[in-house]
Amino acid sequence: MARRRSGVRRAGAGRRVPAGVLLAIVLVIGAVALIVARTSLGPSSDAVMQAGDDGAAAAGRVATGPARASEGFFSRLGGMWGATDRIEELEQENRELQAWRELAERLAERNARYEALLRMPADSFGEGADIENSIAAQLVLDSGGPFTRTLVANAGADHGVRNGYIAVNENGLIGRVVSVGRRASRVLMLDDYNSRIPVMGEASRVRAVLAGQATRPPELTTHPYQVQAPRMDFIVGAQSLREGERIITSGDGGLYPRGIPVGVARRQNDGSWRVALAAAQRPIDFVRIIPYVGVVSPEDEPVESEGPPLASSSSVAVISRQTMAPTATIPSTTAPPAQPRPRPQTPAQRPASTPAAATPPAAAPTEQPADPPPAEPQE
Amino acid sequence: MNAFSLRAPSRRALRGWGFALAVLSVILPALPLGPLFAQPPLPLAVLWAAYGWAAEDESGWRAPLTLALLGLLHDQLAGGPYGLFVLIYLSAYLIGRIAAVAMSAPNLVSLWGGFIFTALLTILIVVGVERLLAPIAVVPYAEAALITAIFFPLVRPLYMTAGASVRQGSRR
Numbered sequence: 001m002a003r004r005r006s007g008v009r010r011a012g013a014g015r016r017v018p019a020g021v022l023l024a025i026v027l028v029i030g031a032v033a034l035i036v037a038r039t040s041l042g043p044s045s046d047a048v049m050q051a052g053d054d055g056a057a058a059a060g061r062v063a064t065g066p067a068r069a070s071e072g073f074f075s076r077l078g079g080m081w082g083a084t085d086r087i088e089e090l091e092q093e094n095r096e097l098q099a100w101r102e103l104a105e106r107l108a109e110r111n112a113r114y115e116a117l118l119r120m121p122a123d124s125f126g127e128g129a130d131i132e133n134s135i136a137a138q139l140v141l142d143s144g145g146p147f148t149r150t151l152v153a154n155a156g157a158d159h160g161v162r163n164g165y166i167a168v169n170e171n172g173l174i175g176r177v178v179s180v181g182r183r184a185s186r187v188l189m190l191d192d193y194n195s196r197i198p199v200m201g202e203a204s205r206v207r208a209v210l211a212g213q214a215t216r217p218p219e220l221t222t223h224p225y226q227v228q229a230p231r232m233d234f235i236v237g238a239q240s241l242r243e244g245e246r247i248i249t250s251g252d253g254g255l256y257p258r259g260i261p262v263g264v265a266r267r268q269n270d271g272s273w274r275v276a277l278a279a280a281q282r283p284i285d286f287v288r289i290i291p292y293v294g295v296v297s298p299e300d301e302p303v304e305s306e307g308p309p310l311a312s313s314s315s316v317a318v319i320s321r322q323t324m325a326p327t328a329t330i331p332s333t334t335a336p337p338a339q340p341r342p343r344p345q346t347p348a349q350r351p352a353s354t355p356a357a358a359t360p361p362a363a364a365p366t367e368q369p370a371d372p373p374p375a376e377p378q379e
Numbered sequence: 380m381n382a383f384s385l386r387a388p389s390r391r392a393l394r395g396w397g398f399a400l401a402v403l404s405v406i407l408p409a410l411p412l413g414p415l416f417a418q419p420p421l422p423l424a425v426l427w428a429a430y431g432w433a434a435e436d437e438s439g440w441r442a443p444l445t446l447a448l449l450g451l452l453h454d455q456l457a458g459g460p461y462g463l464f465v466l467i468y469l470s471a472y473l474i475g476r477i478a479a480v481a482m483s484a485p486n487l488v489s490l491w492g493g494f495i496f497t498a499l500l501t502i503l504i505v506v507g508v509e510r511l512l513a514p515i516a517v518v519p520y521a522e523a524a525l526i527t528a529i530f531f532p533l534v535r536p537l538y539m540t541a542g543a544s545v546r547q548g549s550r551r
Binding site: 018019020021023024025027028030031032033034035036038039048049052053056060063139140141142145146147148150151152179186192193194213283284285 | 443
């Protein structure tokens with residue numbers, strides 16, 4: 001009601017501040033104190049927020065249940081329209097992808113042989129991450145607010161989630177767990193204003209820092225969900241970075257494992273670089289929370305070894321022998337024969353725990369490679 | 380014929396709808412319903428409520444307390460630092476109180492102008508928090524506040540009356 005009580009000054013009465021205004025002023029002071037306390041203590045120490053996340057996650061599951069059910073129904077209903085055209089389109093796309101697959105397998109085999117020549121360690125997905133013990137969870141709450149970009153997943157300390165674990169979906173990196181309740185955890189997303197992640201170009205190896213902006217660039221229209229395109233800062237060797245190059249985590253700093261796909265580099269009109277996040281290709285629903293133990297640091301004490309690290313069989317020596325013209329001598333009979341190439345592994349044969357990105361497929365056995373297989377170096 | 384005659388909703392019903400809209404604007408962005416339900420583009424309906432309640436129920440304790448609770452709920456759901464939305468909503472309430480006292484015979488244009496001024500000041504408050512207290516994103520809030528200001532005339536009847544009769548006595 002609009003009755004005026006204490007706000008009206010009577011003749012002769014002193015100026016009085018209404019009770020509502022006094023209460024509001026007191027509450028404003030309390031709010032400022034809360035912000036200061038939160039800033040000084042840090043988000044990980046906020047037990048009240050974690051407990052609140054548990055309750056909010058439970059309510060979110062109930063609230064989004066009907067929405068999720070109806071979403072599937074309407075998408076199926078909509079999919080019935082033009083299903084024939086869609087099938088033809090997919091078949092055409094499938095034929096094109098078959099050709100690309102053969103090319104990719106040939107290139108992957110050649111690349112594997114080059115890496116074997118160089119004796120490179122495998123550039124595996126999420127080096128240092130405990131992928132076998134990852135925890136599957138479902139997104140139940142999205143911050144949706146203007147200030148922070150976080151999401152709440154329905155797995156918490158009871159499920160084994162801890163602060164610092166990595167959240168990915170089927171397309172790539174989503175973020176990192178910053179707060180853990182008993183049955184829910186909050187994930188700081190890559191596009192959050194406070195998110196800073198060391199990344200690198202997969203091909204060019206250009207290092208950069210991926211900085212969340214929490215703004216709304218045009219990429220949002222092409223990528224349907226809330227995740228947005230963060231900016232790349234402090235790029236080392238930016239001239240080598242290429243448009244459309246895949247961006248992966250570099251592992252620098254130890255917060256994220258190395259080699260997790262982040263997205264694709266996109267150059268802006270003003271010359272800056274942004275990353276179209278891979279995780280934003282589809283709406284984020286299920287997430288995988290991966291324990292990250294970090295790469296083991298070298299021992300403080302030097303380890304006893306039989307010889308110098310670069311012995312006569314080192315990769316440097318191997319390369320020099322391979323690039324030198326062969327001498328006109330009869331090959332030694334003691335030289336080991338060239339090993340047959342391994343049979344290609346189909347996805348069904350591949351171990352379930354091994355991510356697809358870790359093992360590039362080999363070529364078909366009937367396929368003749370362009371270059372002869374390298375012989376083992378003679379000692 | 381009487382059965383088909385349209386009756387203007389009561390003031391209490393309008394206020395109830397306004398309160399429901401304010402609560403929904405806090406809860407809906409937290410649900411994973413897609414980009415249309417994020418903030419922005421969803422307006423900050425609690426800012427409307429703070430401005431309207433400041434003009435209509437300025438002496439009571441219910442308005443600031445309700446705004447503080449809505450702010451805390453918004454902070455919890457958004458994962459932001461506790462107190463941020465409380466500060467924003469109560470600041471809008473206090474600015475709305477000053478505007479209510481300053482405007483003698485408000486009409487829709489002056490009320491709209493007052494709300495735009497209030498929304499701009501809350502943006503300045505957010506900038507101050509970003510500079511002094513906590514690292515937060517200012518631009519999305521500014522977008523949401525501007526959207527809220529643009530839609531104010533459409534929802535004004537849910538929160539306040541434009542007539543001068545209610546606000547008489549503000550300038551004594």
